[in-house]
């Protein structure tokens with residue numbers, strides 16, 4: 001059975017968290033405060049414990065512990081009834097990891113936990129809140145926003161003006177099934193490769209067809225339709241859209257495109273311009289191994305609501321997992337096509353939203369890959 005102290009930092013050290021009037025405590029460094037309903041909630045990113053702070057006095061009390069204090073000193077001015085309420089509150093805060101004991105040498109209990117030292121708060125919050133266990137919230141396909149937000153269609157509508165539509169060549173799948181590399185060979189020889197050689201539009205078209213096209217679609221009103229592609233997707237929701245920034249792609253004008261995975265076309269959205277160059281420069285600086293701007297930059301964006309409407313607690317987690325499935329698919333197919341591909345860990349989602357005219361919160365970039373032709 002779960003108890004409040006189960007995940008306490010003191011329990012990790014095999015100790016029982018007990019509040020003593022004469023010892024010193026301060027606010028944990030791993031607390032997040034957020035508004036909820038008509039008050040605030042303080043959440044420990046260590047234990048997952050959430051403490052409701054119903055009024056300004058409780059917020060003030062907790063924040064007063066930014067500087068170490070003894071409960072005895074805090075309780076002294078209070079009458080007996082109020083002192084008892086505050087002591088119980090502080091006891092819960094200690095058990096739940098919201099406050100931490102300070103030793104005589106000034107070090108905090110939680111600072112002695114080495115495995116906490118390597119976490120940035122946003123990573124810890126993400127890990128804790130997107131997994132089951134110490135997460136107090138429901139996790140999974142609860143459709144928690146379905147009655148408040150309309151479903152987003154599986155096929156992305158084009159909101160803005162379009163410069164043109166480029167039909168793309170298709171590979172001969174029957175021939176490939178019979179003659180292409182084996183999976184084992186592709187897996188064993190796959191590497192991240194860095195090349196600034198140009199690639200042909202046909203090679204890009206075949207890469208997109210084999211990795212990103214829609215292979216089946218099914219109406220499912222609740223979800224706005226579900227899709228099948230060659231890579232898997234949580235709930236078959238396929239929120240990912242692929243954008244192409246073409247720089248040295250023979251047969252394709254420099255500029256910004258969106259891949260239409262239903263029609264197997266490139267929708268031309270942006271001319272070559274300084275913003276586009278900055279996207280390419282960002283990609284070049286994300287790797288030490290590229291001597292010039294990449295030939296092609298693939299940007300993976302997510303239409304978040306496709307996933308967030310359905311999956312509670314783990315929507316962004318699922319989206320990033322899906323980016324991984326797409327990355328590996330692109331890696332393997334590129335290997336067989338003789339293209340040089342590398343995933344990139346960092347990208348600028350704001351610049352993406354500016355260049356492709358998307359609403360940052362509705363659809364923005366969650367992954368990037370650079371593609372080059374085979375080096376001669």
Ligand SMILES: Cc1cc2nc3c(=O)[nH]c(=O)nc-3n(C[C@H](O)[C@H](O)[C@H](O)COP(=O)(O)O)c2cc1C
Pocket residue numbers: 190191192193286287288289327342343344345346
């Ligand atoms: C999620 C992810 C992010 C990556 N980010 C970068 C990056 O920003 N810059 C870079 O040069 N390589 C990046 N890489 C490529 C790795 O450096 C590469 O996979 C690693 O060195 C292992 O080499 P291999 O892919 O040839 O096996 C990334 C790979 C992955 C999977």
